Amino acid sequence: xxxxxxxxxxxxxxxxxxxxxxxxxxxxxxxxxxxxxxxxxxxxxxxxxxxxxxxxxxxxxxxxxxxxxxxxxxxxxxxxxxxxxxxxxxxxxxxxxxxxxxxxxxxxxxxxxxxxxxxxxxxxxxxxxxxxxxxxxxxxxxxxxxxxxxxxxxxxxxxxxxxxxxxxxxxxxxxxxxxxxxxxxxxxxxxxxxxxxxxxxxxxxxxxxxxxxxxxxxxxx
Amino acid sequence: xxxxxxxxxxxxxxxxxxxxxxxxxxxxxxxxxxxxxxxxxxxxxxxxxxxxxxxxxxxxxxxxxxxxxxxxxxxxxxxxxxxxxxxxxxxxxxxxxxxxxxxxxxxxxxxxxxxxxxxxxxxxxxxxxxxxxxxxxxxxxxxxxxxxxxxxxxxxxxxxxxxxxxxxxxxxxxxxxxxxxxxxxxxxxxxxxxxxxxx
Numbered sequence: 001x002x003x004x005x006x007x008x009x010x011x012x013x014x015x016x017x018x019x020x021x022x023x024x025x026x027x028x029x030x031x032x033x034x035x036x037x038x039x040x041x042x043x044x045x046x047x048x049x050x051x052x053x054x055x056x057x058x059x060x061x062x063x064x065x066x067x068x069x070x071x072x073x074x075x076x077x078x079x080x081x082x083x084x085x086x087x088x089x090x091x092x093x094x095x096x097x098x099x100x101x102x103x104x105x106x107x108x109x110x111x112x113x114x115x116x117x118x119x120x121x122x123x124x125x126x127x128x129x130x131x132x133x134x135x136x137x138x139x140x141x142x143x144x145x146x147x148x149x150x151x152x153x154x155x156x157x158x159x160x161x162x163x164x165x166x167x168x169x170x171x172x173x174x175x176x177x178x179x180x181x182x183x184x185x186x187x188x189x190x191x192x193x194x195x196x197x198x199x200x201x202x203x204x205x206x207x208x209x210x211x212x213x214x215x216x217x218x219x220x221x
Numbered sequence: 222x223x224x225x226x227x228x229x230x231x232x233x234x235x236x237x238x239x240x241x242x243x244x245x246x247x248x249x250x251x252x253x254x255x256x257x258x259x260x261x262x263x264x265x266x267x268x269x270x271x272x273x274x275x276x277x278x279x280x281x282x283x284x285x286x287x288x289x290x291x292x293x294x295x296x297x298x299x300x301x302x303x304x305x306x307x308x309x310x311x312x313x314x315x316x317x318x319x320x321x322x323x324x325x326x327x328x329x330x331x332x333x334x335x336x337x338x339x340x341x342x343x344x345x346x347x348x349x350x351x352x353x354x355x356x357x358x359x360x361x362x363x364x365x366x367x368x369x370x371x372x373x374x375x376x377x378x379x380x381x382x383x384x385x386x387x388x389x390x391x392x393x394x395x396x397x398x399x400x401x402x403x404x405x406x407x408x409x410x411x412x413x414x415x416x417x418x419x420x
Binding site for chain 2: 002003006007009010013014017018074077078079081082084085086087088089220221
């Protein structure tokens, strides 16, 4: 158990040294979002209507980018054995990895979501629900992604398998998250969507680390 | 007391090894020999609790290691055939997390394998032999009671082999157990020999 926070520290140290991974996810998010006004046209009304969906799908796809290396690098260079021998139960290794993924990817995505939403003319009354929804939403994506990347470890074509496995599971996150920020949504509807988003996060919080742990054990065999 | 009882592993419908048994008292050492693919690395994974054997038991002081894998993990100094060195981190930074987990002093560990002068160099600048020494220094951190070493001599020059032999002897003098797989050299004088497949 006393290896939990040192493991998060190790992950962040590695992420800072490999800064390109986080930067790549952020740039991807930025570029994808910037492409939509070019494709749809610059009318503020049309963009505002689509903005929550664009932000959410962009954040989801950007969060997927670093997942392949999340356990993949440790699996290839033998460090996964050391993690499994660190005395932490595999599920806590999964949880520590999910927290690290969120701190190095989810949090930066959350930080640039506001300027991107304003760029897409999202009305001010929808901006707050968008950002509130992104907090549990990105956390859920980190949990689902961690479980997915642990499960595909050692599989051939794991990089192709990973999005196919994780994206369908992320459907509720996108529905509730984008629903809460829809400019046409009523205040009661917003609250409901945000509560459902939070509920889905609470559902994933215990299950995803357990699934990731099982995947790690199987990969270590 | 670390003991294995009739361990067998089947991989891809092929019997890798069968009925491997041994018993090691504190201070004892075991040298695994066998041709490539005889299952030396797999046996070490079984002994670490990373892999379940298809048959047989591994016991530490008469308790099966699979009953509490985390407790067994806390006894192990591990060196696999991979170095598991992160090239972007310095030699010292590579040992930060293991030192928190296993205890022990990073500088002492680096010194033990003759890496004190290289501690602040990014690991990508290290040679293959130096990386191997860094991985060995990591396995020795905290002087855990059971060292499982896969090809510890790989890529080491003569002075490093001397350092390693001395460290292994000191570990055994403290009552530690060493199990090493190797197909060359003899870093463990007086060790029991386990031949996995006829050469």
